[in-house]
Amino acid sequence: MKVARELNYKPNKIAQSLAIGSTKTIGIMCFDLENNYFASLVDVIEGIAKNEGYFINLILTHGDPKKEREGIAYLEERHVDGIVLFSVCKDADYSTYLQSLGIPIVTIYNRISEDFTFIGVDAKKAMRDAVKYIAGKGYERILFLNAKITSKKKQGMNVYTLQERQDGYLQGLREIGLHDPIVLEGLDEEAVSSAICANSGRRTAILCISDMYAVSVLELCKKKHWDVPGDVGIMGYDNMDMLQYIAPRICSVGYDVHLLGKQLVTVLLETMCSDAPSSDHMMDYCFTDGESL
Amino acid sequence: MKVARELNYKPNKIAQSLAIGSTKTIGIMCFDLENNYFASLVDVIEGIAKNEGYFINLILTHGDPKKEREGIAYLEERHVDGIVLFSVCKDADYSTYLQSLGIPIVTIYNRISEDFTFIGVDAKKAMRDAVKYIAGKGYERILFLNAKITSKKKQGMNVYTLQERQDGYLQGLREIGLHDPIVLEGLDEEAVSSAICANSGRRTAILCISDMYAVSVLELCKKKHWDVPGDVGIMGYDNMDMLQYIAPRICSVGYDVHLLGKQLVTVLLETMCSDAPSSDHMMDYCFTDGESL
DNA sequence: TTGAAAGCGATACCAG
DNA sequence: CTGGTATCGCTTTCAA
Numbered sequence: 001m002k003v004a005r006e007l008n009y010k011p012n013k014i015a016q017s018l019a020i021g022s023t024k025t026i027g028i029m030c031f032d033l034e035n036n037y038f039a040s041l042v043d044v045i046e047g048i049a050k051n052e053g054y055f056i057n058l059i060l061t062h063g064d065p066k067k068e069r070e071g072i073a074y075l076e077e078r079h080v081d082g083i084v085l086f087s088v089c090k091d092a093d094y095s096t097y098l099q100s101l102g103i104p105i106v107t108i109y110n111r112i113s114e115d116f117t118f119i120g121v122d123a124k125k126a127m128r129d130a131v132k133y134i135a136g137k138g139y140e141r142i143l144f145l146n147a148k149i150t151s152k153k154k155q156g157m158n159v160y161t162l163q164e165r166q167d168g169y170l171q172g173l174r175e176i177g178l179h180d181p182i183v184l185e186g187l188d189e190e191a192v193s194s195a196i197c198a199n200s201g202r203r204t205a206i207l208c209i210s211d212m213y214a215v216s217v218l219e220l221c222k223k224k225h226w227d228v229p230g231d232v233g234i235m236g237y238d239n240m241d242m243l244q245y246i247a248p249r250i251c252s253v254g255y256d257v258h259l260l261g262k263q264l265v266t267v268l269l270e271t272m273c274s275d276a277p278s279s280d281h282m283m284d285y286c287f288t289d290g291e292s293l
Numbered sequence: 294m295k296v297a298r299e300l301n302y303k304p305n306k307i308a309q310s311l312a313i314g315s316t317k318t319i320g321i322m323c324f325d326l327e328n329n330y331f332a333s334l335v336d337v338i339e340g341i342a343k344n345e346g347y348f349i350n351l352i353l354t355h356g357d358p359k360k361e362r363e364g365i366a367y368l369e370e371r372h373v374d375g376i377v378l379f380s381v382c383k384d385a386d387y388s389t390y391l392q393s394l395g396i397p398i399v400t401i402y403n404r405i406s407e408d409f410t411f412i413g414v415d416a417k418k419a420m421r422d423a424v425k426y427i428a429g430k431g432y433e434r435i436l437f438l439n440a441k442i443t444s445k446k447k448q449g450m451n452v453y454t455l456q457e458r459q460d461g462y463l464q465g466l467r468e469i470g471l472h473d474p475i476v477l478e479g480l481d482e483e484a485v486s487s488a489i490c491a492n493s494g495r496r497t498a499i500l501c502i503s504d505m506y507a508v509s510v511l512e513l514c515k516k517k518h519w520d521v522p523g524d525v526g527i528m529g530y531d532n533m534d535m536l537q538y539i540a541p542r543i544c545s546v547g548y549d550v551h552l553l554g555k556q557l558v559t560v561l562l563e564t565m566c567s568d569a570p571s572s573d574h575m576m577d578y579c580f581t582d583g584e585s586l
Numbered sequence: 587t588t589g590a591a592a593g594c595g596a597t598a599c600c601a602g
Numbered sequence: 603c604t605g606g607t608a609t610c611g612c613t614t615t616c617a618a
Contacts, residue, residue, distance in 0.1 A: 010369060010370055011370060011595085011596075012311075012370065012372065012594085012595050012596065013367075013370040013371045013372070013596095014307060014310050014311045014316065014371065014372055014594090014595080014596085015311055015594070015595030015596035015597090015610090016595080016596050016597080017307050017596090017610095018305075018307045018308055018311055018594090018595080018596070018597095018609095018610050018611070018612090019595075019596045019597040019598085019609075019610055020596080020597065020610090021610075023307065032336055033326055033332040033333065033335055033336040033339075034329075034332065034333060034336055034534075036327075036329065036332070039326040039327065039329070039332040040326065040327060042326055042351075043325055043326040043327055043353060046326075046351060046352070046353050047353065047355070050352070050353075055350060055352075055367065055371070056350065056351045056352070057348060057349065057350060057351075058335075058339060058349045058350075058351045059339070059343070059348075059349070060336060060339050060340065060343075062340070074306075074348065076303060077303055077304060077305065077306040078306045078307065078348070079305065079306070079307055215538050219538065222540075241327075242535050242538070245508050245512065245535070245539055246538055246539060247540070304611085304612075305610085305611050305612070306612095307610090307611080307612090308594090308610070308611035308612040308613090309611080309612055309613080310594095310612090311594050311595070311596090311610090311611080311612070311613095312593080312594055312611080312612045312613040312614080313594090313612080313613065313614095314594075314613095
């Protein structure tokens with residue numbers, strides 16, 4: 001040991017990994033970091049993984065399924081011990097391909113199949129309750145603003161969470177006896193405006209797939225000089241930090257990102273040890289009150 | 294090759310790295326990803342590095358010098374080919390220690406020493422010009438709101454960029470003949486309010502170390518019912534995306550984050566090949582006009 | 587062109 | 603408890 005110190009010996013983790021067959025590395029496959037939701041989650045995961053002695057290999061897909069496949073191949077070659085996967089791919093082949101790798105995988109945001117543990121919020125339930133929450137504020141007409149889910153589907157992309165949220169909206173609407181669901185896809189100002197205007201005198205709210213959409217709708221309302229929440233109600237999803245700086249404060253669906261990251265890593269580590277897939281974890285959520293409803 | 298395909302052969306990058314002595318991996322040592330500025334930059338770096346065939350090992354320090362030192366040690370053990378370093382450490386020993394590792398390092402945000410290539414915006418010049426820009430809008434009194442630079446210094450932290458920005462402010466003030474610099478440290482509402490109020494009838498602007506501080510000052514002004522930009526002018530730094538959703542639109546110092554990331558990776562790759570430290574790159578910046586001045 | 591052997595830097599087993 | 607050796611999977615060199 002004395003000689004080792006004198007020669008300034010440093011163990012070579014590469015050789016160690018090769019010999020021991022484990023890299024002590026976790027791969028994170030994520031969309032992007034521009035979105036604060038993803039960035040926060042990666043931030044939390046890194047911290048917890050590091051505490052547990054694991055390193056992070058980060059790969060971003062920017063929504064490109066090809067990049068995801070390539071990224072998975074890289075992670076396989078690099079022999080990461082586990083993967084946190086925000087997937088944009090979806091087909092049966094992909095699921096069996098992932099399964100064949102024999103690498104523990106935990107999915108988040110989009111589910112791939114029942115074969116992989118999923119950690120997240122029960123988006124369907126959250127949106128169903130959000131509809132009731134909005135109705136409770138006296139709105140008689142509730143629109144849903146989704147991303148361009150149909151075209152994403154056509155491109156063979158994974159739209160699990162978008163679909164869940166939309167289904168939750170539809171279910172919520174049925175349960176409160178409103179039978180004219182209106183789903184908008186993408187932020188086309190014309191389309192959104194005319195949908196809002198066709199209200200036949202009923203107070204209208206718009207439930208958005210995410211806070212970014214909600215913020216854009218708010219911008220639109222300001223431009224059109226519509227009063228929020230008087231003329232138009234707005235609700236977002238994710239409760240991003242940024243909302244607190246925007247007036248009026250947009251109501252949103254929030255959850256504990258730190259806890260989510262914690263569970264993600266815990267379950268992944270569990271899977272890595274026991275070699276058996278763990279059960280899903282559904283997080284709690286809560287509505288953050290604001291001035292937009 | 295046919296047999297290889299049949300047996301579904303996949304090269305083992307770990308063994309390859311060991312044999313070849315290169316991991317094709319770049320380490321990114323960064324503060325956090327909560328800050329959109331850092332998150333964007335990491336996002337850009339990942340994309341460009343991947344295009345060049347390099348992988349990302351991400352380590353976050355959350356401003357803790359101890360975590361940075363540990364992180365560097367990990368990256369050394371893992372034999373990354375190069376490091377992008379957002380440093381919070383600063384002392385002569387640290388610089389020579391890093392030098393002794395023999396790993397190509399490019400620094401950003403905070404400079405460590407002349408021995409390491411630095412890529413970034415000339416913050417001193419930017420702030421000096423910002424003072425003139427503000428003065429040009431008719432303000433006769435300009436305050437500077439910094440982070441808690443003094444206490445960070447005492448803790449032995451690297452405050453290079455904070456100091457540069459502050460020095461730029463001081464220099465700009467001298468050059469336009471204003472001789473009462475007022476530097477505030479940290480967002481103490483009391484202190485900021487009273488500094489703003491002690492204006493002796495002169496129109497007052499507050500130049501902030503970053504957009505987050507600028508946004509908070511705006512919040513404060515709203516709470517105090519001060520008119521922006523009538524009573525108080527505000528200017529930020531970084532020109533974060535978020536500003537476009539906040540009214541009034543805060544003026545800021547912007548620059549091309551994508552280009553910054555591109556240069557970072559390019560220079561790092563250059564250093565990795567030639568083995569000689571490259572020269573610094575100073576980015577252009579521009580003032581984004583808004584409604585807060 | 588092909589094949590065999592030595593190394594990269596650790597771990598792990600087995601005899602002494 | 604110590605010291606030698608095979609192994610991990612690949613690159614590289616050298617000989618055939």
